[in-house]
Amino acid sequence: MNRVEEKPASPTEESPGRRTRPVLLGIVGDSAAGKTTLTKGIVNIFGAERVTAVCTDDYHRYDREARKELDITPLNPKCNYIEIMEQHLKLLSLGEPILKPVYGHSHGTLDAPELVEPREVVVVEGLLGYHTKNMRDCFDVKVYLDPPEALRRHWKMQRDTSKRNYEREQVLADLDKREPDSEAFIRPQRQHTDIVVRFHSSGPSQDVDPASLHVRLVLRPVLNHPYLVDLAEKTNVDGLQPIRLELSRDAGKPVDILEVEGALSPEAATMVESVIWEGMGLDDHDLDRDAIGLFQDGNDTLRSESLALTQLLLVSQIAKAHTTT
Amino acid sequence: MNRVEEKPASPTEESPGRRTRPVLLGIVGDSAAGKTTLTKGIVNIFGAERVTAVCTDDYHRYDREARKELDITPLNPKCNYIEIMEQHLKLLSLGEPILKPVYGHSHGTLDAPELVEPREVVVVEGLLGYHTKNMRDCFDVKVYLDPPEALRRHWKMQRDTSKRNYEREQVLADLDKREPDSEAFIRPQRQHTDIVVRFHSSGPSQDVDPASLHVRLVLRPVLNHPYLVDLAEKTNVDGLQPIRLELSRDAGKPVDILEVEGALSPEAATMVESVIWEGMGLDDHDLDRDAIGLFQDGNDTLRSESLALTQLLLVSQIAKAHTTT
Numbered sequence: 001m002n003r004v005e006e007k008p009a010s011p012t013e014e015s016p017g018r019r020t021r022p023v024l025l026g027i028v029g030d031s032a033a034g035k036t037t038l039t040k041g042i043v044n045i046f047g048a049e050r051v052t053a054v055c056t057d058d059y060h061r062y063d064r065e066a067r068k069e070l071d072i073t074p075l076n077p078k079c080n081y082i083e084i085m086e087q088h089l090k091l092l093s094l095g096e097p098i099l100k101p102v103y104g105h106s107h108g109t110l111d112a113p114e115l116v117e118p119r120e121v122v123v124v125e126g127l128l129g130y131h132t133k134n135m136r137d138c139f140d141v142k143v144y145l146d147p148p149e150a151l152r153r154h155w156k157m158q159r160d161t162s163k164r165n166y167e168r169e170q171v172l173a174d175l176d177k178r179e180p181d182s183e184a185f186i187r188p189q190r191q192h193t194d195i196v197v198r199f200h201s202s203g204p205s206q207d208v209d210p211a212s213l214h215v216r217l218v219l220r221p222v223l224n225h226p227y228l229v230d231l232a233e234k235t236n237v238d239g240l241q242p243i244r245l246e247l248s249r250d251a252g253k254p255v256d257i258l259e260v261e262g263a264l265s266p267e268a269a270t271m272v273e274s275v276i277w278e279g280m281g282l283d284d285h286d287l288d289r290d291a292i293g294l295f296q297d298g299n300d301t302l303r304s305e306s307l308a309l310t311q312l313l314l315v316s317q318i319a320k321a322h323t324t325t
Numbered sequence: 326m327n328r329v330e331e332k333p334a335s336p337t338e339e340s341p342g343r344r345t346r347p348v349l350l351g352i353v354g355d356s357a358a359g360k361t362t363l364t365k366g367i368v369n370i371f372g373a374e375r376v377t378a379v380c381t382d383d384y385h386r387y388d389r390e391a392r393k394e395l396d397i398t399p400l401n402p403k404c405n406y407i408e409i410m411e412q413h414l415k416l417l418s419l420g421e422p423i424l425k426p427v428y429g430h431s432h433g434t435l436d437a438p439e440l441v442e443p444r445e446v447v448v449v450e451g452l453l454g455y456h457t458k459n460m461r462d463c464f465d466v467k468v469y470l471d472p473p474e475a476l477r478r479h480w481k482m483q484r485d486t487s488k489r490n491y492e493r494e495q496v497l498a499d500l501d502k503r504e505p506d507s508e509a510f511i512r513p514q515r516q517h518t519d520i521v522v523r524f525h526s527s528g529p530s531q532d533v534d535p536a537s538l539h540v541r542l543v544l545r546p547v548l549n550h551p552y553l554v555d556l557a558e559k560t561n562v563d564g565l566q567p568i569r570l571e572l573s574r575d576a577g578k579p580v581d582i583l584e585v586e587g588a589l590s591p592e593a594a595t596m597v598e599s600v601i602w603e604g605m606g607l608d609d610h611d612l613d614r615d616a617i618g619l620f621q622d623g624n625d626t627l628r629s630e631s632l633a634l635t636q637l638l639l640v641s642q643i644a645k646a647h648t649t650t
Contacts, residue, residue: 061440081424081440083422084422084423084424084440087416087421087422087423091412096412097408097409097412098409099406099409099424099426099438101424101437101438109437110437110438111437112426112434112435112436112437112438113424113426113435113437113438115386115406115409
């Protein structure tokens with residue numbers, strides 16, 4: 001990607017120029033499915049100056065008060081400017097700027113819009129990013145976050161009670177209220193994606209060490225995933241298989257399933273990451289392992305090797321899309 | 326135009342439909358040049374349900390406070406999202422919806438954006454509507470309001486002291502402050518238009534009866550203006566010529582000049598308007614003469630035959646553009 005030339009300045013009447021087409025990565029999933037955490041490492045690796053992050057929550061049609069009156073959840077497409085989302089994703093995918101609406105999460109208000117000019121990589125994060133075909137067609141890589149429901153509820157409770165000042169009872173009520181819309185509008189998007197990411201623990205309890213969650217990636221054959229077979233074999237030491245690649249079916253269709261053990265040793269993780277990193281041809285700098293795998297647990301920043309590896313695999317897909325556009 | 330079928334509902338995934346391309350009319354001119362007054366009659370004739378009015382003032386990049394700090398006037402393109410204006414005009418001209426920014430004139434604030442879905446006719450009114458070629462290319466009919474500077478200052482003083490609660494001294498200071506930008510950015514747009522509208526009085530004083538202003542229309546040969554020669558002859562009674570059509574030059578280029586006397590009698594005006602109206606083929610209803618020619622003078626609503634005729638001529642151009650798109 002270092003070989004790509006500098007993006008030209010905005011074309012003016014004096015110097016009309018063709019824009020560079022950015023790569024669009026979608027990170028879609030239900031509330032508290034881990035979208036922001038996953039995105040963070042990707043932005044870190046590329047550097048904020050090369051990535052534009054857009055959140056589709058900004059396209060809410062109604063503010064918090066109006067939603068209450070209308071008894072509608074933000075998961076409902078009717079609560080969002082879907083047609084404008086389609087238009088803006090299309091414009092971003094063409095390298096055009098947009099005047100993006102802004103939803104103020106702190107007070108639930110619709111604020112003044114802001115100018116967004118797409119950089120090399122555009123990460124689109126949100127609830128309804130793949131709702132229509134027009135939207136899906138704009139992405140180079142479509143990721144869906146699909147944690148087990150019990151884990152997602154655990155995460156939502158943690159976040160909303162610590163960061164958004166909700167009471168436990170409010171969060172539980174909200175989860176129940178949103179469930180029909182989750183089923184109707186959020187989860188059906190899973191089938192239209194290239195990579196499904198599922199962090200999960202071994203047992204039924206969610207109270208396990210969050211740094212040692214496993215990850216299960218469903219890799220649909222629309223993207224190429226070289227060297228994964230190789231990696232799985234290389235990390236197979238003494239019959240222990242911390243990384244396993246298996247042919248399988250998802251909703252009846254053939255897929256690769258990549259399982260990464262949460263207990264993957266830092267040494268094995270470092271080796272795997274090096275192989276992926278070198279395969280990308282980003283030879284201008286070494287991988288900064290501190291840029292990936294980090295997540296918040298209360299006030300602590302912890303590290304997860306399965307998260308790091310997932311982020312790196314997504315980066316490798318973006319890099320590939322970049323060189324082929 | 327009555328033969329045009331109903332615009333289809335917004336296309337959905339279920340029923341993709343091709344949108345009807347609307348007709349775009351631009352009404353551009355300096356502050357208080359009469360844009361809103363001219364627009365009103367046009368909206369009245371078509372009916373509000375068939376017209377979408379958009380004001381480019383909404384594309385201000387800075388609110389009133391920020392403009393003061395930056396010492397920049399709203400006439401300066403740098404004070405506006407020009408590239409987004411271009412994009413939105415293009416989208417409207419294709420019949421696509423936009424999420425339009427909103428400038429709150431009362432407090433000079435940038436507010437939450439609003440959805441605008443173009444109807445059959447889109448009237449775009451504002452200061453900088455023809456600033457770039459990309460913008461100009463979106464219009465079917467481009468009008469520029471060009472009153473004598475003394476008359477415009479008179480109008481601005483009237484409006485800003487009565488409706489916007491400014492002091493005389495503030496308005497005078499504002500006019501002087503804006504003059505360099507008017508010269509640099511507003512007036513150069515005149516040359517790129519199809520019709521230049523100049524209301525004016527006979528003498529040097531602006532204190533004449535506002536209902537009897539003359540109008541002088543510069544008609545560039547990019548649009549067809551049938552029956553005007555005819556009209557001028559028909560209204561020539563006893564050597565008095567209340568309507569005159571003359572071949573002339575504007576900035577060196579050949580144009581028609583249509584002069585309409587402010588003292589045009591209601592009888593002559595009615596006759597002229599009937600001819601234009603019938604020429605449009607809008608045979609579903611008669612012309613409502615009360616819909617056009619009206620303007621505010623303080624708290625009074627007055628009538629001007631030259632204004633009425635100007636509005637009707639613009640409507641006839643829109644109708645023509647509508648049948649040829």
